[in-house]
Amino acid sequence: xxxxDFASSLIGLWLLLASPLQALELEDQKLYPGTSATVVxxxxxxxxxxxxxxxxxxxxxxxxxxxxxxxxxxxxxxxxIQDGGVFDVAVSSAMDLxxxxxxxxxxxxxxxxxxxxxxxxxxxxxQVFAFTAEPAxxxxxxxxxxxxxxPKTRQExxxxxxxNPEAFENTIGTYDVRSSGLGYLFATQEARNSDxxxxxxxxxxxxxxxxxxxxxxxxxxxxxxxxxxxxxxLGSYAAERIARDDRLEILEMExxxxxxxxxxxxxxxxxxxxxAALFLDALLREGLRDAxxxxxxxxxGAADTPEARAYxxxxxxxxxxxxxxxxxxxxxxxxxxxxxxxQ
Amino acid sequence: xxxxxxxPFWWRxxxxxxxxxLAGIAAVLAILSxxxxxxxxxxxAERTQDNVLVASATTIAxxxxxxxxxxxxxxxxxxxxxxxxxxxxxxxxxxxxxxETLTGYDDLLPPGTxxxxxxVSVRTIDYRGxxxxxxxxxxxxxxxxxxVPVLVTVAQTRTGVEAIGSGLSQTAAILSVALFILAVGLGxxxxxxxxxxxxxxxxxxxxxxxxxxxxLRRKVPDELSPLLIALNRLMERLGQSIRxxxxxxxxxxHRVRTPLATVRAQAELALxxxxxxxxxxxxxxxxxAVDESSRSASxxxxxxxxxxxxxxxxxxxxxxxxxxxxxxxxxxxTADMKDITLILDAIGPAAVRGDAxxxxxxxxxVLDNSVKYSPAETEINVTLDRLDKANWRLIIRxxxxxxxxxxxxxxxxxxxxxxxxxxxxxxxxxxTIAEEVLDAHGGRLExxxxxxxxxxxxxxxxxxx
Numbered sequence: 001x002x003x004x005d006f007a008s009s010l011i012g013l014w015l016l017l018a019s020p021l022q023a024l025e026l027e028d029q030k031l032y033p034g035t036s037a038t039v040v041x042x043x044x045x046x047x048x049x050x051x052x053x054x055x056x057x058x059x060x061x062x063x064x065x066x067x068x069x070x071x072x073x074x075x076x077x078x079x080x081i082q083d084g085g086v087f088d089v090a091v092s093s094a095m096d097l098x099x100x101x102x103x104x105x106x107x108x109x110x111x112x113x114x115x116x117x118x119x120x121x122x123x124x125x126x127q128v129f130a131f132t133a134e135p136a137x138x139x140x141x142x143x144x145x146x147x148x149x150x151p152k153t154r155q156e157x158x159x160x161x162x163x164n165p166e167a168f169e170n171t172i173g174t175y176d177v178r179s180s181g182l183g184y185l186f187a188t189q190e191a192r193n194s195d196x197x198x199x200x201x202x203x204x205x206x207x208x209x210x211x212x213x214x215x216x217x218x219x220x221x222x223x224x225x226x227x228x229x230x231x232x233x234l235g236s237y238a239a240e241r242i243a244r245d246d247r248l249e250i251l252e253m254e255x256x257x258x259x260x261x262x263x264x265x266x267x268x269x270x271x272x273x274x275x276a277a278l279f280l281d282a283l284l285r286e287g288l289r290d291a292x293x294x295x296x297x298x299x300x301g302a303a304d305t306p307e308a309r310a311y312x313x314x315x316x317x318x319x320x321x322x323x324x325x326x327x328x329x330x331x332x333x334x335x336x337x338x339x340x341x342x343q
Numbered sequence: 344x345x346x347x348x349x350x351p352f353w354w355r356x357x358x359x360x361x362x363x364x365l366a367g368i369a370a371v372l373a374i375l376s377x378x379x380x381x382x383x384x385x386x387x388a389e390r391t392q393d394n395v396l397v398a399s400a401t402t403i404a405x406x407x408x409x410x411x412x413x414x415x416x417x418x419x420x421x422x423x424x425x426x427x428x429x430x431x432x433x434x435x436x437x438x439x440x441x442x443e444t445l446t447g448y449d450d451l452l453p454p455g456t457x458x459x460x461x462x463v464s465v466r467t468i469d470y471r472g473x474x475x476x477x478x479x480x481x482x483x484x485x486x487x488x489x490x491v492p493v494l495v496t497v498a499q500t501r502t503g504v505e506a507i508g509s510g511l512s513q514t515a516a517i518l519s520v521a522l523f524i525l526a527v528g529l530g531x532x533x534x535x536x537x538x539x540x541x542x543x544x545x546x547x548x549x550x551x552x553x554x555x556x557x558x559l560r561r562k563v564p565d566e567l568s569p570l571l572i573a574l575n576r577l578m579e580r581l582g583q584s585i586r587x588x589x590x591x592x593x594x595x596x597h598r599v600r601t602p603l604a605t606v607r608a609q610a611e612l613a614l615x616x617x618x619x620x621x622x623x624x625x626x627x628x629x630x631x632a633v634d635e636s637s638r639s640a641s642x643x644x645x646x647x648x649x650x651x652x653x654x655x656x657x658x659x660x661x662x663x664x665x666x667x668x669x670x671x672x673x674x675x676x677t678a679d680m681k682d683i684t685l686i687l688d689a690i691g692p693a694a695v696r697g698d699a700x701x702x703x704x705x706x707x708x709v710l711d712n713s714v715k716y717s718p719a720e721t722e723i724n725v726t727l728d729r730l731d732k733a734n735w736r737l738i739i740r741x742x743x744x745x746x747x748x749x750x751x752x753x754x755x756x757x758x759x760x761x762x763x764x765x766x767x768x769x770x771x772x773x774x775t776i777a778e779e780v781l782d783a784h785g786g787r788l789e790x791x792x793x794x795x796x797x798x799x800x801x802x803x804x805x806x807x808x
Contacts, residue, residue, distance in 0.1 A: 102433075103435075104433075104471070105472060124431050125431040125433075125502070315424075315427070317423075317426075317427040317431075318423040318424070318427060318434035319423045319426075319427065321436075322419075322420050322422070322424075326446055327446045328417055331415075
């Protein structure tokens with residue numbers, strides 16, 4: 001989930017159709033050969049470590065199909081598909097960019113019994129399908145939080161930050177929304193839903209906040225005790241770490257939770273559409289489970305907690321285009337930088 | 344009518360015609376209403392989309408501002424969120440200042456540009472392989488001292504509108520079919536109901552007896568009253584013409600009978616005066632012929648009488664036993680001439696209601712027939728008994744040749760005689776008269792050949808009083 005030069009790639013969107021195919025910047029790639037020549041090319045923002053068990057399970061059920069799994073950032077994925085790169089399935093945590101791909105006509109429609117079983121809010125035009133519902137959470141260090149009361153709402157968190165400057169001085173972490181697509185999505189949605197976001201951001205800026213590209217690094221630093229609090233961490237990653245590391249804890253916020261949907265689509269350029277359909281159905285079946293089995297990613301039902309229900313999961317719809325607009329992005333980043341980066 | 348053969352079977356009845364016509368009208372109306380609802384629904388959905396698009400574009404236009412000579416815009420979240428309302432449609436937009444794209448899809452060129460600020464242009468164009476509805480609004484923003492025209496275009500595909508349209512169209516189609524079926528049912532009911540007076544009129548005419556020529560007195564709808572009047576006039580004329588011919592026959596028979604009686608009396612006298620056997624034989628033949636003629640004339644008269652009196656039948660008390668005795672006595676001399684013995688077995692009283700003259704004529708004709716067809720030195724039995732609770736029966740049984748089996752059913756027709764009459768002279772009216780009388784009284788005449796012995800058997804069956 002690294003956003004390298006998001007702004008320029010977004011400007012590039014308007015020129016992409018004319019530009020030649022750029023080399024794809026991959027973080028990881030692995031081929032899982034099947035017993036036949038069929039290979040489904042998957043491009044994804046999900047780490048291999050997370051997706052491997054799922055791919056192996058899929059191949060156990062469909063041994064003939066080979067999977068060529070590419071890991072890249074959501075911006076790279078977006079521009080690769082937009083440029084007409086040939087992939088059979090695109091899986092991304094950046095639902096706004098996925099939505100834009102479908103809106104601009106880069107996705108093809110697919111319907112099956114499984115897609116019909118999805119809740120209405122988890123699909124758009126039979127082109128974009130959600131298979132996880134992952135909240136943004138605040139993760140705290142047990143050790144550094146030993147003497148502090150656990151805040152239950154954003155208001156209480158603000159009060160806590162105000163009253164204990166020394167405890168949080170330079171030990172708060174959050175996404176650098178300028179480089180992280182997911183961080184930007186969480187921040188814009190929260191800013192839209194609640195006016196506490198800007199007060200919290202200003203306060204975090206005042207206390208001195210470390211900015212991160214990725215959830216895992218934040219979790220690492222909270223675990224090691226370098227950070228007291230990491231705000232807007234991907235809940236699924238945090239939960240998975242907490243299961244094997246008791247130095248961490250998730251702050252149970254009762255006022256609201258921003259819930260992101262991880263989505264998959266079949267690009268218009270897909271060639272192995274049958275294999276892609278099987279892979280997509282398998283993904284969605286994981287999303288329809290009551291509890292995760294093959295991986296730590298929470299299924300769609302996870303969006304049904306009281307705090308998540310406050311605003312519901314981020315809506316798959318044209319409103320996602322609003323914060324992708326370059327004028328809006330510039331304005332938002334300007335305001336965010338003013339609040340957060342006060343050096 | 345000769346052209347009924349060319350008419351298809353479903354067009355032959357007024358009820359079917361009405362039903363088919365009403366069904367046709369209902370079908371036309373159902374299709375019309377479906378088409379209207381469908382086009383209204385589509386229109387409404389399209390207008391709704393237009394309004395939402397205008398609202399969206401206007402919201403964006405209103406968010407335009409300028410700072411230090413630069414035009415700034417922060418797209419309002421609601422401007423795009425509202426576009427979700429119609430359905431899952433692709434959304435495109437472009438904001439341009441003075442022809443330069445400020446933000447959005449560079450290649451989305453508004454087909455028509457509004458001339459004045461505040462104007463809105465709404466068009467449908469093809470964009471990125473889809474039909475899109477575009478709305479462009481114009482606003483002037485002051486950038487520094489310079490007024491800059493800004494165009495805000497918002498476009499949306501029409502999948503949602505189509506879906507709403509076709510959904511409503513389907514519902515309308517189902518409703519139209521239901522309405523059509525209902526209308527056909529009601530039409531059939533209405534046609535049946537409208538034709539009920541005609542049917543009951545037809546039944547009333549059909550139910551009438553063959554000689555019932557009284558005028559029909561019933562309430563009919565205005566459309567049928569000319570038919571009723573015409574029918575009554577026809578029956579009246581028919582009745583008159585029948586009466587006239589009966590009167591003529593009666594008159595003719597009467598006129599013939601009187602001179603015949605004179606001829607017979609003269610022939611009798613002559614018989615006594617001539618000596619030669621040959622002359623006697625000739626005279627006897629004359630007398631017999633005269634007898635036959637006068638008998639036929641009497642029967643014609645009887646028949647006319649029956650026709651007259653049956654129209655307004657008297658309801659007197661008549662004792663069948665008495666009647667049988669009287670008729671038997673009357674015919675005894677004729678029977679004697681052929682050495683035929685009439686044996687009467689009738690113990691009264693056997694009361695019936697009716698016209699004594701007619702009943703007497705019926706019995707006389709039957710008995711006369713028996714005498715005529717019986718060979719000499721035989722017996723004729725006249726027996727009265729109770730057939731069942733409601734009816735009396737008078738059986739006249741002779742030892743003659745009986746009825747020929749093949750002509751039995753037709754014998755009571757006028758002037759119809761059996762196939763085994765040989766040389767015997769007769770008019771063929773006797774049994775006709777008897778049957779007409781019995782019919783008029785609600786009784787019946789039964790002809791049979793008894794299983795044992797020779798002869799004919801005629802039963803007169805009359806309802807008991």
